[in-house]
Amino acid sequence: MRRSNHVIGFLNFLTFLLSIPILGGGIWLSSRANNTDCMKFLQWPLIIIGVSIMVVSLAGFAGACYRNTFLMYLYLWAMFFVIATLLGFVIFAYVVTDKGSGRPVLNRVYLDYSLQDYSGWLADRVDSPGYWSKISSCIRDSHVCREMGSGCCKPPTSCGYVYINDTIWNPGGGLVGSDIDCARWNNDQEQLCYSCDSCKAGVLASLKKSWRKVSVINIVILILLVILYVVACAAFRHNKRIDNHEPYGDTRMEKSQPSRIHF
Structure with a gap:
């Protein structure tokens, strides 16, 4: 015993x-x-x-x-x-x-992210306006653009923006792609692509x-x-x-x- x-x-x-x-x-x-x-x-x-x-x-x-x-x-x-x-x-x-996962980009070391690749409870929660406002504010205040990658800190590759530096991109020849995130991109360091669907997808990829x-x-x-x-x-x-x-x-x-x- x-x-x-x-x-x-x-x-x-x-x-x-x-x-x-x-x-x-x-x-x-x-x-x-x-x-x-x-x-x-x-x-x-x-x-x-x-x-x-x-x-x-x-x-x-x-x-x-x-x-x-x-x-x-x-x-x-x-x-x-x-x-x-x-x-x-x-x-x-x-x-x-x-x-969901990042999409490889030809001749690029980074990945593109699309919210359409994700679904389910977690994706719905991240995509909800009320909750995303808190997440995006947290990301902005944390200054983690380099760690988050292309999801929040650059426009989607399909937009055709020209690279200036990691967080500054200019329209190429005045032409912008049809992706809705293309119009959301802003070189203002307080805005960037924090309101983009690609940013939400980048957060989901990081969570995964x-x-x-x-x-x-x-x-x-x-x-x-x-x-x-x-x-x-x-x-x-x-x-x-x-x-x-x-x-x-x-x-x-x-x-x-x-x-x-x-x-």
Whole structure:
């Protein structure tokens, strides 16, 4: 029984360690939101999940050390819901970032972005006027044009503008393409292409890249959490089996006909 408690305690310690990269991923997304993505609500699910795993692991660790059945039940049920939530978040992240990517431009090192390439909940949220006003304001205040690339800091290539520098482009021979973003471009450093659909698509591309990086880590952690959870359940059942059939103290005695094992 002591060995089982040690196993459960060790597993909870490992679970506590696994919560650190999840929490770190949320904090990293938060820094990305402040610098490039400007979607500050996206990091909170990861931060909440990471903190929850830490708290639940501590409860399980205490339950194993003090052999507290209530804390162990609480740990197992809470960890089940945390794993289910993390799984749901990973699936959600892949679904909302499934479509869309930058379009290669002939003889250019940059990509063009089109809002038409993106669809779904995240694209609709970014495209909504009320929310985009907040995002574009964040991008403008963050001065991240070079990091955002062609989406917000240059007109689409099809517009035919002539390059002057990274954020100044002049119409080529007075001709401008038919893309609606061509008329939205402005050399004013406070305007540029912040109102362009290509800027919205650039934000979505940046979000997709950030979320996919975090999701890869989350998938690995999720697999490890499931393995640790299954082992913890087995150890807990072993403890219950001992409690049900091998009492402690001076009155301990062997049963001639042990009852059926209950889980």
